[in-house]
Structure formats: structure tokens, C-alpha cells
Amino acid sequence: MRVALFVTCVNDALFPATAVATVRLLERLGAEVAFPAAQTCCGQPQFNTGHRRETLPLMRRTARALEGYEYVVTPSGSCAAMIREQYPGLGETTLAARTHELTEFLTDVLGVTDVGAHFPYTVTYHPSCHGLRTLRLGDRPLRLLRAVRGLDLRELPGAEECCGFGGTFAVKNPDLSTAMGADKIRAARTTGARVLCGADNSCLMHLGGIIRRRDEPLRPLHIADILAATEEHPWTPEPST
Incomplete structure (x- = not known):
């Protein structure tokens, strides 16, 4: 299974360890993870502030960067919601159906809850x-x-x-x-x-x-x-x- 990681701006800039952990987890479960380097911001800050026109180039860039992947996984409910709920109304419909927040991808697509983790805290x-x-x-x-x-x-x-x-x-x-x-x-x-x-x-x-x-x-x-x-x-x- 080939999966594209949509890492999000916050993780890329401030929490890269979460991106590494996401890749490690998905690969442990048998996924082949790709990181499309052209991805940037999904446009959510602009959209939420009312700047729809400024959102469109970011939406189109995101769609192009993640094109061709059956599954797109993101460790962010916020950005997943932007793509799933707002992109269709802005004219981008193909990406929404392929985008999954990490926990729903694990449970709904891979069908697992026990991922082999150990965390004694x-x-x-x-x-x-x-x-x-x-x-x-x-x-x-x-x-x-x-x-x-x-x-x-x-x-x-x-x-x-x-x-x-x-x-x-x-x-x-x-x-x-x-x-x-x-x-x-x-x-x-x-x-x-x-x-x-x-x-x-x-x-x-x-x-x-x-x-x-x-x-x-x-x-x-x-x-x-x-x-x-x-x-x-x-x-x-x-x-x-």
C-alpha cells in the first residue's frame, strides 16, 4: 500500500519528530510512505480568516503535490478537516475522498487498533x-x-x-x-x-x-x-x- 504523508505546516516547522514517528508507525504496519516535497500549507489559516482568494493557490498546489496517491494520511485532524470539508466547496473534489487523519486511517483503512506500541506512562x-x-x-x-x-x-x-x-x-x-x-x-x-x-x-x-x-x-x-x-x-x- 502506497501512502502519501501530508505533514502539515506546524509539524514541518515545529514538530518534525511527529512526522518521523508517523512514517515509522506506518512503515511498521506495512505501508510504503512517500513524502511529496512540493507540499506546503493547505490554506486553512487564510480560509478561516476569510481570505478565500488567497486560499485557492495553496489548495491547488496541495492537490497537485498529492496527486496520484490512493491514500493521503495526515497527523492532523485540523488539516484533514480543511481538505475534506472545505476543498470541495472551493472546487477541489478529488483529494477529499483520499485524505485520512492518522487515527482513522489506522482503524478504518488498515483495520488495526493494536499497532504493537509500548509506552509505560x-x-x-x-x-x-x-x-x-x-x-x-x-x-x-x-x-x-x-x-x-x-x-x-x-x-x-x-x-x-x-x-x-x-x-x-x-x-x-x-x-x-x-x-x-x-x-x-x-x-x-x-x-x-x-x-x-x-x-x-x-x-x-x-x-x-x-x-x-x-x-x-x-x-x-x-x-x-x-x-x-x-x-x-x-x-x-x-x-x-
């Missing part, structure tokens, strides 16, 4: 808004996490509440965004988990900033990094800064 999971409300991922991420050997999954109170990032929402409404993020961190702290897991590094970047500023004993971590970890190749926590 306490974890709580935050579902991002696009994955929860637009893609309707449901319990797919949780099923994958429950099958990880050694992982102690703790339920997050108020899990369905927004973390406050919301892309440009955080820029335009910083005080409200920070307050919402602080609420999410407080909820995560009550679980006693060491790791705050999510499927969108944009949300984890927002929450991670609050965690660092408040010196909270939590590690934000993408689900791909957890699922890629094995006993032979364990996840190694970075030193606290």
Missing part, C-alpha cells in the same frame, strides 16, 4: 475540535491508546471542551484563549497523568506553552509519537526546560 487524551466535531473521530484515538502495552489511560474531565487554540482565534483573543487553555491544563492535572496526548500539534503547542510558563508536571505529546514507540525503540522524554 500515564496518559490522558485531549480530543481537538476539528477531530471531534468535524471529522467525528469518536473513540478511534482512545481505542488505539487502550491497546498500547504499558500505557495507563486516564479519562480527561471535560474532554470535549475546546482548549482555546482555534488557530487565529488564539491570536485575535489571547486572553480568552489562554484562560480556556488553563482550564484544560487544570483538568489534565486532576487525572494524575504524566503525558497530555492529542492528535493535533497545534492544540498541543498552545497547551504546551501554558504548561511551560506555569512549570506544570505534564508533557504534551502527539499520539503518533506514542503509537510509534516500542520496547526496542522507546520514547525518550526530553529534559525539562
Whole structure:
């Protein structure tokens, strides 16, 4: 099975380890993963800010870069939602049906929940808004996490509440965004988990900033990094800064 990785801007610029983990995970499960180098931004920031005309060249470039692949996989519910939900209305219909968020690709296309992962830490999971409300991922991420050997999954109170990032929402409404993020961190702290897991590094970047500023004993971590970890190749926590 040949798969194109749509890495997304945030991961490419700030979280390359998540991209590496995604490739390692997919290859371990038998996929042949390609990285089309022509990919750039999907256009979501422009679209969400109301600049549709500026979105179109980015949409067309993305479609050309990912052309010819049966499956396109992205470790981001936010960008997957942009392609699936907004591209058709902008005139691009062929890419939407081939694009999958990582956890739904694993469960729905590959048909697996036990991916052979080993992660001996306490974890709580935050579902991002696009994955929860637009893609309707449901319990797919949780099923994958429950099958990880050694992982102690703790339920997050108020899990369905927004973390406050919301892309440009955080820029335009910083005080409200920070307050919402602080609420999410407080909820995560009550679980006693060491790791705050999510499927969108944009949300984890927002929450991670609050965690660092408040010196909270939590590690934000993408689900791909957890699922890629094995006993032979364990996840190694970075030193606290």
C-alpha cells in the first residue's frame, strides 16, 4: 500500500519528530510512505480568516503535490478537516475522498487498533475540535491508546471542551484563549497523568506553552509519537526546560 504523508505546516516547522514517528508507525504496519516535497500549507489559516482568494493557490498546489496517491494520511485532524470539508466547496473534489487523519486511517483503512506500541506512562487524551466535531473521530484515538502495552489511560474531565487554540482565534483573543487553555491544563492535572496526548500539534503547542510558563508536571505529546514507540525503540522524554 502506497501512502502519501501530508505533514502539515506546524509539524514541518515545529514538530518534525511527529512526522518521523508517523512514517515509522506506518512503515511498521506495512505501508510504503512517500513524502511529496512540493507540499506546503493547505490554506486553512487564510480560509478561516476569510481570505478565500488567497486560499485557492495553496489548495491547488496541495492537490497537485498529492496527486496520484490512493491514500493521503495526515497527523492532523485540523488539516484533514480543511481538505475534506472545505476543498470541495472551493472546487477541489478529488483529494477529499483520499485524505485520512492518522487515527482513522489506522482503524478504518488498515483495520488495526493494536499497532504493537509500548509506552509505560500515564496518559490522558485531549480530543481537538476539528477531530471531534468535524471529522467525528469518536473513540478511534482512545481505542488505539487502550491497546498500547504499558500505557495507563486516564479519562480527561471535560474532554470535549475546546482548549482555546482555534488557530487565529488564539491570536485575535489571547486572553480568552489562554484562560480556556488553563482550564484544560487544570483538568489534565486532576487525572494524575504524566503525558497530555492529542492528535493535533497545534492544540498541543498552545497547551504546551501554558504548561511551560506555569512549570506544570505534564508533557504534551502527539499520539503518533506514542503509537510509534516500542520496547526496542522507546520514547525518550526530553529534559525539562
